[in-house]
Amino acid sequence: ETGVTQSPTHLIKTRGQQVTLRCSSQSGHNTVSWYQQALGQGPQFIFQYYREEENGRGNFPPRFSGLQFPNYSSELNVNALELDDSALYLCASSHLLAGVRDTQYFGPGTRLTVL
Amino acid sequence: ILNVEQSPQSLHVQEGDSTNFTCSFPSSNFYALHWYRWETAKSPEALFVMTLNGDEKKKGRISATLNTKEGYSYLYIKGSQPEDSATYLCAFPLTGTASKLTFGTGTRLQVTL
Numbered sequence: 001e002t003g004v005t006q007s008p009t010h011l012i013k014t015r016g017q018q019v020t021l022r023c024s025s026q027s028g029h030n031t032v033s034w035y036q037q038a039l040g041q042g043p044q045f046i047f048q049y050y051r052e053e054e055n056g057r058g059n060f061p062p063r064f065s066g067l068q069f070p071n072y073s074s075e076l077n078v079n080a081l082e083l084d085d086s087a088l089y090l091c092a093s094s095h096l097l098a099g100v101r102d103t104q105y106f107g108p109g110t111r112l113t114v115l
Numbered sequence: 116i117l118n119v120e121q122s123p124q125s126l127h128v129q130e131g132d133s134t135n136f137t138c139s140f141p142s143s144n145f146y147a148l149h150w151y152r153w154e155t156a157k158s159p160e161a162l163f164v165m166t167l168n169g170d171e172k173k174k175g176r177i178s179a180t181l182n183t184k185e186g187y188s189y190l191y192i193k194g195s196q197p198e199d200s201a202t203y204l205c206a207f208p209l210t211g212t213a214s215k216l217t218f219g220t221g222t223r224l225q226v227t228l
Contacts, residue, residue, distance in 0.1 A: 103161045
């Protein structure tokens with residue numbers, strides 16, 4: 001196991017609601033990235049946080065937002081949920097400055113279902 | 116937009132068979148290629164990070180090669196075992212850091228007795 005944990009494991013929400021997903025990074029890692037994996041797709045990069053600041057964003061609307069805390073744990077918040085937000089959400093922790101050879105350590109994901 | 120493509124989408128082999136699958140990526144602005152193995156209900160697990168043209172990496176019965184000029188990487192599994200059943204993902208950094216990755220859709224491997 002990677003040491004990255006996510007909660008909850010599963011979540012069911014209705015359209016229009018808001019959701020918060022949580023991630024606890026591997027000890028010593030200062031960067032967390034969030035990915036969305038829709039059915040039949042590979043994981044898609046949502047955004048990354050480094051030292052509590054957003055450090056890059058994929059093609060996701062502003063209703064996807066995040067936080068990183070001083071202990072490097074992180075939250076992903078999604079407002080005004082839509083049916084298409086149903087997916088597996090993965091977080092991954094790493095060292096930003098390790099460069100292209102850096103290995104990201106993934107959590108097991110949170111499965112979000114929007115009805 | 117970077118496209119990372121993997122083939123085949125799925126593969127069903129018998130125990131003892133050797134198999135391979137392909138990851139294709141843009142050959143320009145190459146930084147690195149990552150391979151991950153993802154078993155059902157577990158976290159994706161890093162297998163290899165490949166950076167140089169002609170790189171060959173090995174981990175037990177699994178190996179990978181890299182051709183950056185033509186934009187492809189092969190993953191080989193020798194003597195497949197049921198525990199090799201998983202989805203194998205390749206990923207390409209969006210920028211010069213590894214923590215913003217574009218993933219392929221994966222190759223789902225099932226190994227039966």
